[in-house]
Amino acid sequence: MTLKRRILWVAIMASTFIYAGVSFIVLRPYPQLPLADVLKYPLVIGLYAAALATYIASFIVSAVIETRGKADVAFIVRLALLEATTIYGLVAAFLVHDWRVLIPPFVITFIGLARVFPSAAGAGAALR
Numbered sequence: 001m002t003l004k005r006r007i008l009w010v011a012i013m014a015s016t017f018i019y020a021g022v023s024f025i026v027l028r029p030y031p032q033l034p035l036a037d038v039l040k041y042p043l044v045i046g047l048y049a050a051a052l053a054t055y056i057a058s059f060i061v062s063a064v065i066e067t068r069g070k071a072d073v074a075f076i077v078r079l080a081l082l083e084a085t086t087i088y089g090l091v092a093a094f095l096v097h098d099w100r101v102l103i104p105p106f107v108i109t110f111i112g113l114a115r116v117f118p119s120a121a122g123a124g125a126a127l128r
Contacts, residue, residue: 005075005118012079016086016109020102023090027099035100044092044101051088051105055112058082075116082112 038044058081065074089105 002118005072008076008079009113009116009118012083013110013113015083016106016113019086019090020106023093023099023102027093027097030097032098032100035098038096038098038101041096043095047088047092047095048104051085051108054081054088055085055108058085058112075118078116079113082109082116085109085112 032038058078061081062074062078065077085105086102086109089102092105093099093101
């Protein structure tokens with residue numbers, strides 16, 4: 001099962017890099033305000049809060065699912081919720097026309113995915 005988990009993990013990691021690449025390519029030509037000003041927009045703050053809540057929920061929800069004996073489902077749920085953190089950043093970046101807004105959610109997604117890389121130690125090892 002570790003091979004399937006690794007394939008899923010690589011696919012989710014690749015999708016987050018695709019999101020970053022698309023936002024950079026599409027949004028780079030727009031004139032940019034100072035990032036400090038853009039980060040004060042209520043829309044950006046709200047989407048960042050949603051991203052952080054989703055990041056935290058990815059660990060809580062998957063832990064609850066794992067206690068019910070469904071480690072594979074828990075792993076998939078965690079990956080999906082971690083990917084959602086980057087999607088919140090992507091939405092914020094497109095709404096304010098600034099690719100740099102994607103960076104913080106992308107970083108927390110990367111950290112979360114690095115924490116759950118499937119190891120050969122066992123089925124539930126990636127969730128602990």
